[in-house]
Amino acid sequence: MRQVIATVVGNERVAAGTHVLRLREPHISAHASPGQFVHIRCVPISPSGSTPSDPLLRRPLSILDLYPELGEFAVLLDVVGRGTDWLSRVAAGEKLDVLGPLGRPFGLRPTTRRALLIGGGIGIVPLVALARYAAARDVEVTLVAGFRDASKVIPASIVPAEAEYIVATDDGSVGRHGYAPAVAAEYLPWADQVFACGPLPMLRALARMERPRRLPVQVSMEEHMGCAMGVCLGCVIRTRKGYERVCRDGPVFDINHIDWQEGI
């Protein structure tokens, strides 16, 4: 992990309140893996190098795509507040203060031939990076992604063409009608490894679903973060081995490692 200055190369609106930022920064593009994230300060950097102190906290965003040959990577952000709103308005040429890559990535088993990816809302982001990584290794990929309604659906152009992309919406306005884990359930017997990222209720539903006993499932957890370096303990969740830090011990965990019963 390093603190680096990334240059904005592009900023494209891809759905309502949803933007893809393409950033040039060779260290992160060369060293990040699917499932890892970056921590970005949401303030302008002046030519003198000084930055305003407010907002102080960085905002975590997952890696969407890596282009190591160009020294670039991409993130996708959903505008929910002050930080993401500021990021949605940055323009090509602007500089960002970025920490990364951070966290434990997904672990694709060498024996996996059919990967089922289950995303809820913005949780699709690290799964897109994983889909590209897996498809490049001749793994068949099915990505089931659930969204609130048609306006929030991430377009298929963001997802690697080799992956089967199945969209579900809560209101049935586009794609399958229903919750991503329920739609994904029919693919569980087909898969030999499962990866999921999304809101806690979605991951909890997946944890409680009946599934083949030996099927390995990894989940990427989301928590509010302070330092993202394992120091402040602001991001802990309950696991079978006590409290663990999402930023350092995760965000990717085995589904059986999380203590879903205790409330996290």
Ligand SMILES: Cc1cc2nc3c(=O)[nH]c(=O)nc-3n(C[C@H](O)[C@H](O)[C@H](O)COP(=O)(O)OP(=O)(O)OC[C@H]3O[C@@H](n4cnc5c(N)ncnc54)[C@H](O)[C@@H]3O)c2cc1C
């Ligand atoms: C490991 C990790 C990866 C993430 N990846 C992405 C991503 O790829 N794309 C993306 O758009 N977002 C992602 N998020 C969530 C993103 O970090 C938050 O939405 C963002 O920090 C909100 O900042 P803000 O200043 O815009 O909103 P704030 O003004 O800080 O908050 C606005 C609202 O968002 C909620 N919120 C803030 N932070 C989080 C959080 N960490 N989790 C859930 N709700 C939150 C607040 O409770 C509040 O309701 C990720 C979070 C984590 C922990």
Ligand code: FES
């Ligand atoms: S955010 Fe500080 S320990 Fe995880």
